[in-house]
Amino acid sequence: MKTKGKATSFDIAHYAGVSQSTVSRALRNSPLVNEETRKKVWEIAKKLNYKVDKNASNLRTQQSATLAILLFEDPTGDESQINPFFLNMLGSITRACAKEGYDLLVSFQSISQDWRAEYEDSHRADGIILLGYGDYMDYQSRLQNLLAQDTKFVCWGAKVEGRPDLTVSCDNYGGGQLAAQNFISANRTNCVFIGDASEHSPEFLTRFKGFKDKLEQHNITLGERCVANAISTEESGYHATHSLLANNVSFDALFAASDLIAIGAIKALKEAGLSVPEDVNVIGFDNIAAANYITPSLTTVQQNTTLAGQMLVQNLLALIKGEQITDTLLPPKLIRRQSTS
Amino acid sequence: MKTKGKATSFDIAHYAGVSQSTVSRALRNSPLVNEETRKKVWEIAKKLNYKVDKNASNLRTQQSATLAILLFEDPTGDESQINPFFLNMLGSITRACAKEGYDLLVSFQSISQDWRAEYEDSHRADGIILLGYGDYMDYQSRLQNLLAQDTKFVCWGAKVEGRPDLTVSCDNYGGGQLAAQNFISANRTNCVFIGDASEHSPEFLTRFKGFKDKLEQHNITLGERCVANAISTEESGYHATHSLLANNVSFDALFAASDLIAIGAIKALKEAGLSVPEDVNVIGFDNIAAANYITPSLTTVQQNTTLAGQMLVQNLLALIKGEQITDTLLPPKLIRRQSTS
DNA sequence: ATTTTTTTTGCAACCAATTTCATAAAAGGT
DNA sequence: ACCTTTTATGAAATTGGTTGCAAAAAAAAT
Numbered sequence: 001m002k003t004k005g006k007a008t009s010f011d012i013a014h015y016a017g018v019s020q021s022t023v024s025r026a027l028r029n030s031p032l033v034n035e036e037t038r039k040k041v042w043e044i045a046k047k048l049n050y051k052v053d054k055n056a057s058n059l060r061t062q063q064s065a066t067l068a069i070l071l072f073e074d075p076t077g078d079e080s081q082i083n084p085f086f087l088n089m090l091g092s093i094t095r096a097c098a099k100e101g102y103d104l105l106v107s108f109q110s111i112s113q114d115w116r117a118e119y120e121d122s123h124r125a126d127g128i129i130l131l132g133y134g135d136y137m138d139y140q141s142r143l144q145n146l147l148a149q150d151t152k153f154v155c156w157g158a159k160v161e162g163r164p165d166l167t168v169s170c171d172n173y174g175g176g177q178l179a180a181q182n183f184i185s186a187n188r189t190n191c192v193f194i195g196d197a198s199e200h201s202p203e204f205l206t207r208f209k210g211f212k213d214k215l216e217q218h219n220i221t222l223g224e225r226c227v228a229n230a231i232s233t234e235e236s237g238y239h240a241t242h243s244l245l246a247n248n249v250s251f252d253a254l255f256a257a258s259d260l261i262a263i264g265a266i267k268a269l270k271e272a273g274l275s276v277p278e279d280v281n282v283i284g285f286d287n288i289a290a291a292n293y294i295t296p297s298l299t300t301v302q303q304n305t306t307l308a309g310q311m312l313v314q315n316l317l318a319l320i321k322g323e324q325i326t327d328t329l330l331p332p333k334l335i336r337r338q339s340t341s
Numbered sequence: 342m343k344t345k346g347k348a349t350s351f352d353i354a355h356y357a358g359v360s361q362s363t364v365s366r367a368l369r370n371s372p373l374v375n376e377e378t379r380k381k382v383w384e385i386a387k388k389l390n391y392k393v394d395k396n397a398s399n400l401r402t403q404q405s406a407t408l409a410i411l412l413f414e415d416p417t418g419d420e421s422q423i424n425p426f427f428l429n430m431l432g433s434i435t436r437a438c439a440k441e442g443y444d445l446l447v448s449f450q451s452i453s454q455d456w457r458a459e460y461e462d463s464h465r466a467d468g469i470i471l472l473g474y475g476d477y478m479d480y481q482s483r484l485q486n487l488l489a490q491d492t493k494f495v496c497w498g499a500k501v502e503g504r505p506d507l508t509v510s511c512d513n514y515g516g517g518q519l520a521a522q523n524f525i526s527a528n529r530t531n532c533v534f535i536g537d538a539s540e541h542s543p544e545f546l547t548r549f550k551g552f553k554d555k556l557e558q559h560n561i562t563l564g565e566r567c568v569a570n571a572i573s574t575e576e577s578g579y580h581a582t583h584s585l586l587a588n589n590v591s592f593d594a595l596f597a598a599s600d601l602i603a604i605g606a607i608k609a610l611k612e613a614g615l616s617v618p619e620d621v622n623v624i625g626f627d628n629i630a631a632a633n634y635i636t637p638s639l640t641t642v643q644q645n646t647t648l649a650g651q652m653l654v655q656n657l658l659a660l661i662k663g664e665q666i667t668d669t670l671l672p673p674k675l676i677r678r679q680s681t682s
Numbered sequence: 683a684t685t686t687t688t689t690t691t692g693c694a695a696c697c698a699a700t701t702t703c704a705t706a707a708a709a710g711g712t
Numbered sequence: 713a714c715c716t717t718t719t720a721t722g723a724a725a726t727t728g729g730t731t732g733c734a735a736a737a738a739a740a741a742t
Binding site for chain 2: 049051052053054055056058059064066071084087088090091094095098103104105106107108122123124149263289290293294295
C-alpha cells in the first residue's frame with residue numbers, strides 16, 4: 001500500500017471500497033456508520049498514516065479549534081528580554097489550551113504598530129487572548145474595533161471602567177491592600193510606591209489605589225512625593241528609587257508595582273547604603289522566579305498564573321460558545337520572604 | 342455597505358463589478374490586473390474589513406505560513422514550573438517567526454505520551470521545531486517516523502552520532518571546555534561535575550566530555566566519584582551535591598550541567614558551611630535570568646537564545662524550501678560573575 | 683409475503699480561496 | 713484597414729473535507 005504525497009479520504013475510500021462520505025463519517029465516529037465499516041476505515045487510515053487536513057476541515061466547519069494570543073511587548077522595546085511574568089502566563093495558557101484540545105497561535109505585537117489581530121477574521125483562530133502591560137490608552141479604539149467586528153476575545157489585566165472588554169485579572173486592588181496591611185502590621189508607616197500610578201497602566205494604578213486606601217484607613221497618608229513613576233523593568237525601578245533618595249524622601253517601606261521594579265529598587269537601596277529589610281521593607285508584585293533568588297529574597301504579591309491561564313482560556317471558550325460570561329477577579333496572595341521583617 | 346457575516350471575495354467582486362478571480366488577483370497584487378481595478382478592489386476590501394480566509398487559501402495553496410513548536414516537558418512532570426531556558430527560547434523563536442512572516446503554533450508535549458506531531462501532516466504547519474531536554478533515547482523511533490513521512494523539522498539540542506535529524510545547538514563541548522579552562526586558570530584542580538552524563542542527555546554528556554577532555558589535557562583526571570547524576574532542576578542539583586559532600590568527596594570547583602542545577606548546588610554548599618567562590622568555584626550553563634540574581638551571582642556558559650531561535654527558524658524555512666542545510670553549532674560564551682574567583 | 687421501520691450508504695452541494703485556460707479588449711505594427 | 717501582440721478579465725476546475733438529502737439495504741412488524 002503506497003501513496004504519492006499525502007493520503008486523502010478518497011484514498012481510504014478507494015481501499016475500503018466505500019464512498020468518501022462514509023470515510024469521513026467513520027473517522028469522526030459518526031453513529032451513522034456500521035461498526036465493521038468504521039473499523040475497516042480506521043485500519044486503513046492508520047496504515048496510510050492518514051491525518052485529516054485541518055484546512056479543509058476548518059474551511060467547511062468554519063471553526064479552527066485554535067486560539068490566538070497577542071503578547072504586547074513591554075514599552076522598553078528591549079529585544080532580548082521578555083518580561084518573565086508574561087512568559088509564565090504564556091506557558092500556563094499553552095497548557096490550558098492543550099487541556100481543552102485547542103491549539104495556540106502565538107504572536108508578539110508592538111503596541112505602537114497596527115495589530116495583526118486578524119487571526120479571527122481570517123479564520124485562523126476562534127478567539128483571541130490579549131496579554132500585556134503598556135499604555136492601555138492606545139488600546140481603546142482598537143478594542144472597539146474588535147468588538148465592532150464581533151471578534152471573540154478576552155484581556156488579561158485590570159478592568160477599566162467604561163471599557164467594554166471582558167477581562168481576567170488579579171485582584172490588584174486587594175493585592176495593594178495586602179502590601180499595605182503587611183507594612184502596617186510591621187509598624188512601617190513611612191511608605192513609598194514605585195510604579196506608574198496613572199490611567200496609562202490601570203493595573204499599577206489599581207495596585208496603588210488599594211495600597212493607598214488601606215493606608216488611609218489607618219490614618220496614614222501617602223504624599224505626592226512618595227510616589228515615583230516607573231515602568232516594569234529593573235532599570236526603571238532602580239532609577240525611580242534612586243531619584244527618590246536623591247530628593248531626600250525618607251521611608252522605611254517600599255511597595256513596587258512589579259517584581260522587576262522591586263529588584264531594581266533593592267539594588268538602588270543597597271547602593272545607597274540602606275539595608276533590606278532592616279532600614280526598608282520591600283514588597284513586590286507578581287512573584288516571578290527571580291523574586292526567590294535575589295538576596296534578600298523578595299516578599300511579593302503573587303499572581304496565580306496557572307489559574308489565570310485557565311480562566312482566560314475557559315472564559316474565551318465560553319464566550320465563543322455564546323455563553324454569558326463576566327469579568328473574573330483572581331485572589332492575590334502575599335508570599336513572605338526576607339525583604340520584609 | 343453592509344455584510345451579514347464575514348465578507349468574502351465574492352462580496353467584493355459584486356461591489357467592484359468584477360469577477361471573483363480578479364478580486365483574488367488584485368488582493369495578491371498580481372501583475373495581471375489593471376492598476377485601477379486593483380485600487381478599487383483594495384478600497385472595497387478595506388471598507389468591508391475583508392480578510393483572506395486562511396483555511397481556504399491554505400487549502401488551495403497547500404501551505405500555511407505557520408511553523409509549529411513542540412516543547413517537551415522536563416522529566417520532572419512539575420506542572421507549575423517550566424524551565425526558564427526553554428521559555429526564553431520560545432520567546433526568541435516566536436520573534437524569529439514573526440520576522441519571517443510566519444505564525445507559530447505552540448504545543449507542550451509529555452515525552453512519555455505519543456506526540457501529537459501531526460501539525461505538518463494535517464497541514465496546520467509547514468514545519469516543526471522540536472525543543473526540550475529529557476530522555477532522548479525515547480525520541481529515536483519517533484524521529485525516524487517523522488523522517489519517514491518526510492516531515493520537515495529541526496531539533497534543538499545535541500547532535501547525536503547516527504541520528505539523522507537536523508539540529509541547531511550550542512557548542513556544548515566547547516562550553517564544557519570553557520568551564521574547565523576557567524577552573525584551570527584559577528588553579529582549581531579538584532573538580533566535580535553535576536548532571537546526567539549519559540547518552541540519555543546528550544547535551545549534558547557533551548558538556549561533560551568537553552569539560553573532562555580539557556582537564557585531561559592538563560593532566561587532571563576526573564574520577565568516577567567526581568560525577569554526580571542530576572536532572573535539570575534545582576532540587577536535583579541540591580541533592581546531587583548534598584550526596585557528594587556526604588560521601589566525603591572534596592573539591593574546590595564545581596561544574597553544573599545547567600544553571601538550575603548550579604543554583605541547587607550552591608544552596609547545598611552553603612548549607613554545608615562552604616562558601617562560594619572561596620571554598621568552591623561554581624560554573625553553570627545556560628545563563629538564565631536567575632543566574633544574575635542569586636548570591637553569589639553565577640558564572641555560567643551562556644547560550645545565545647536569540648541567535649538560536651533565529652537559526653532554528655531560518656534552517657527550518659530553508660529545509661522547507663528544499664535547500665540543503667547542515668547542522669548548526671552556536672558559540673558559547675563564558676559569563677564571569679561572583680561564583681568563580 | 684408485504685408493509686413499515688430502522689440502519690447504512692452514496693451523491694452532490696458546500697466552504698472560500700487560487701490558478702489554468704480561453705477569450706475579450708486594447709495597443710502596436712505594417 | 714488588417715493582423716499581431718499585449719494586457720486584462722472571467723469561467724470553471726481544484727483543494728479535501730463535511731453534511732443534507734435521497735435511496736438502498738436490512739431488520740422488524742403485520
